[in-house]
Amino acid sequence: xxxxxxxxxxxxxxxxxxxxxxxxxxxxxxxxxxxxxxxxxxxxxxxxxxxxxxxxxxxxxxxxxxxxxxxxxxxxxxxxxxxxxxxxxxxxxxxxxxxxxxxxxxxxxxxxxxxxxxxxxxxxxxxxxxxxxxxxxxxxxxxxxxxxxxxxxxxxxxxxxxxxxxxxxxxxxxxxxxxxxxxxxxxxxxxxxxxxxxxxxxxxxxxxxxxxxxxxxxxxxxxxxxxxxxxxxxxxxxxxxxxx
Amino acid sequence: xxxxxxxxxxxxxxxxxxxxxxxxxxxxxxxxxxxxxxxxxxxxxxxxxxxxxxxxxxxxxxxxxxxxxxxxxxxxxxxxxxxxxxxxxxxxxxxxxxxxxxxxxxxxxxxxxxxxxxxxxxxxxxxxxxxxxxxxxxxxxxxxxxxxxxxxxxxxxxxxxxxxxxxxxxxxxxxxxxxxxxxxxxxxxxxxxxxxxxxxxxxxxxxxxxxxxxxxxxxxxxxxxxxxxxxxxxxxxxxxxxxx
DNA sequence: AATAGAATTACTGTATACAATAAATAGCAG
DNA sequence: CTGCTATTTATTGTATACAGTAATTCTATT
Numbered sequence: 020x021x022x023x024x025x026x027x028x029x030x031x032x033x034x035x036x037x038x039x040x041x042x043x044x045x046x047x048x049x050x051x052x053x054x055x056x057x058x059x060x061x062x063x064x065x066x067x068x069x070x071x072x073x074x075x076x077x078x079x080x081x082x083x084x085x086x087x088x089x090x091x092x093x094x095x096x097x098x099x100x101x102x103x104x105x106x107x108x109x110x111x112x113x114x115x116x117x118x119x120x121x122x123x124x125x126x127x128x129x130x131x132x133x134x135x136x137x138x139x140x141x142x143x144x145x146x147x148x149x150x151x152x153x154x155x156x157x158x159x160x161x162x163x164x165x166x167x168x169x170x171x172x173x174x175x176x177x178x179x180x181x182x183x184x185x186x187x188x189x190x191x192x193x194x195x196x197x198x199x200x201x202x203x204x205x206x207x208x209x210x211x212x213x214x215x216x217x218x219x220x221x222x223x224x225x226x227x228x229x230x231x232x233x234x235x236x237x238x239x240x241x242x243x244x245x246x247x248x249x250x251x252x253x254x255x256x257x258x259x260x261x262x263x
Numbered sequence: 264x265x266x267x268x269x270x271x272x273x274x275x276x277x278x279x280x281x282x283x284x285x286x287x288x289x290x291x292x293x294x295x296x297x298x299x300x301x302x303x304x305x306x307x308x309x310x311x312x313x314x315x316x317x318x319x320x321x322x323x324x325x326x327x328x329x330x331x332x333x334x335x336x337x338x339x340x341x342x343x344x345x346x347x348x349x350x351x352x353x354x355x356x357x358x359x360x361x362x363x364x365x366x367x368x369x370x371x372x373x374x375x376x377x378x379x380x381x382x383x384x385x386x387x388x389x390x391x392x393x394x395x396x397x398x399x400x401x402x403x404x405x406x407x408x409x410x411x412x413x414x415x416x417x418x419x420x421x422x423x424x425x426x427x428x429x430x431x432x433x434x435x436x437x438x439x440x441x442x443x444x445x446x447x448x449x450x451x452x453x454x455x456x457x458x459x460x461x462x463x464x465x466x467x468x469x470x471x472x473x474x475x476x477x478x479x480x481x482x483x484x485x486x487x488x489x490x491x492x493x494x495x496x497x498x499x500x501x502x503x504x505x506x507x
Numbered sequence: 508a509a510t511a512g513a514a515t516t517a518c519t520g521t522a523t524a525c526a527a528t529a530a531a532t533a534g535c536a537g
Numbered sequence: 538c539t540g541c542t543a544t545t546t547a548t549t550g551t552a553t554a555c556a557g558t559a560a561t562t563c564t565a566t567t
Contacts, residue, residue: 071548081549085549102550
């Protein structure tokens with residue numbers, strides 16, 4: 020179009036800046052960083068996530084932060100209100116119920132496939148994960164234990180060989196961590212520490228139906244450990260509290 | 264900061280510009296527009312989606328387009344290759360299999376719940392949707408029929424009352440449209456036109472187990488109608504084709 | 508004429524500037 | 538002193554400019 024360009028402008032670059040290594044590895048790392056913080060409950064439900072603040076912390080511009088927040092919003096880990104910004108999602112009781120129904124259907128349905136594809140190597144890997152989880156719990160690292168527990172369930176789903184369903188399970192597990200944060204009792208993870216080991220046992224012997232039933236009980240136990248009372252911070256129900 | 268501002272600048276706005284009504288309705292409309300075009304196969308798998316071109320067409324800047332493309336990528340309707348841009352996803356045979364396994368598990372598992380919550384109004388709505396689908400098919404509007412069929416399955420899932428699982432089904436159905444586009448036979452939708460009506464019948468009478476079995480056969484029939492041969496356009500396999 | 512290499516083009520990736528809006532605060536009247 | 542309105546401030550939404558990279562075209566050499 021306009022030919023009046025400074026000719027030495029062209030001369031410039033070469034290989035001076037080396038900010039992006041390959042793909043957008045950096046963004047992925049930041050995404051994971053925020054996601055982990057939410058799942059480990061270091062960022063609690065309701066916490067505001069200001070774009071500027073995050074941009075400062077991670078040393079990238081708001082553009083990149085917005086991309087990451089959007090992704091987290093699609094996974095329902097953060098809630099995005101137009102013109103009001105992002106905050107860590109506070110799941111409602113209804114959503115919590117939906118998530119556990121979904122987990123029952125999908126995770127239990129997957130157990131036969133997992134049992135079928137279970138080998139020495141896979142069992143060993145799972146046992147190691149269960150061991151780390153138990154250790155974290157023993158040493159009082161509740162946050163880490165929660166994430167490791169979620170990781171266990173996700174890895175299990177991946178062993179089914181169905182990437183699509185594994186991804187669904189991944190999302191359900193992250194959301195479960197949020198639910199635990201809101202409705203769980205302090206100092207109680209929801210599931211017994213030896214549950215995962217027992218499950219591996221059934222899977223190892225190829226007993227899919229047994230594993231399925233056990234997973235069902237396992238999930239029910241977690242759900243039952245929650246106290247499903249929504250702290251209504253929105254409207255204090257004056258009518259209910261006083262008059263009548 | 265700087266106080267040297269034209270004082271009438273402040274006076275300005277009020278309700279002059281009306282570009283964004285509430286939230287970002289505009290962006291949602293564009294998203295739906297692109298999504299529909301993909302599901303209806305007006306944008307075929309492999310089609311490139313250049314940011315500039317889309318920005319021009321919809322009259323917004325690339326920023327907004329990128330946001331939408333990202334969302335579509337997360338839903339796996341478009342594939343985003345770094346520095347290479349976006350294109351309509353071409354599902355592999357493995358992905359196709361995964362999607363149908365997932366649909367079997369989730370959609371069939373949902374049928375008992377749907378049957379339980381099925382009322383007059385819901386049945387009538389579904390029948391109307393099935394009618395439109397049949398009509399589209401009769402009048403040769405294959406593209407529309409494909410979308411209406413997906414809509415039917417999604418609506419069904421929503422009637423289960425579980426928003427989370429309904430969202431999963433929605434994603435599976437959009438992906439199924441892509442799969443149909445790649446592996447389906449021309450002029451054959453994959454499912455019989457009266458299938459959906461039959462299904463409504465079982466649901467109406469509260470026969471969840473029957474509906475479940477029917478849905479299973481229905482999905483199997485669709486999957487069976489596909490010819491699962493990947494057209495390897497990438498590497499022409501010179502070795503294979505010639506020498507040996 | 509075919510191919511390697513260089514210049515150009517076309518496109519995506521990122522930051523930044525600016526516009527718009529909701530929240531917070533201050534000023535003012537009753 | 539209380540409640541309403543106006544101003545300021547904080548923060549998000551959007552476009553645009555520029556940088557960087559893959560693809561393409563052009564040129565020169567064997």
